[in-house]
Amino acid sequence: MAIVVHLDVMLAKRKMQLKELSEIVGISVVNLSILKKSKGKAIRFSTLNAICMALDCQPGDILECVSDEKHTQQ
């Protein structure tokens, strides 16, 4: 199983740029880009909370647990 981050989907839904989100949540664009590509090692609750607040969504809208096969296909 793998955790996939759908930050790009939520950003598109909210018509928000990554830079804009970065300014709101106080996390660098580089770190958000790494998170967006699901390349981070872990995510803090404080980060998740800030992103959810900024995008007005639930953690489940951003994170999804998928099978390895599906993850490889993506």
Added chain:
Amino acid sequence: MKHKLPFVIGISSLLLYKLLYYFTGNIYLALSVFIVPISMLVLNIFLRKKLRYKSWFLSKYNSFLEKEISTFESDIPKELLFQKVLEVSVSSSFNELDSNVETSELLIGTTPNFWTWGENMYIEIKEKDSETSVVKITSVTIYGSYSWNRNRANYQHFYKSFQQSLTI
């Protein structure tokens, strides 16, 4: 002793200084023995801040400096990884000295203190395949053929900071 040549030259210089002073009685003439090592130190301090002098510090013929090469792999794309490494360098105790975005090279260094003249770390990021990037880090002393494990400690500190920064 890893490199014997600088040690032999150091001892020889001291002996030569003593002999010159003993036979001539001229302190200035005797002290001139140390012009070469002191000039080398001054030169290295001036050259350390630029990436273009990388070959001088990393040359295999420069046995007066200790170098240690370490590599690690990351699944972050090269361009993004370069920005990330830059960010880690700034946030950790290293000073960013120079960088080249085109070649994905970065030069960071430690501050000189009572124990050391400082060390440089040359970071090079290369693409291994579409999914993996390789980070090659060469830690080198500014002056001295033995780093007293500081080269290793610098790499470990940097690597630890990098790994910690991946918790976002």
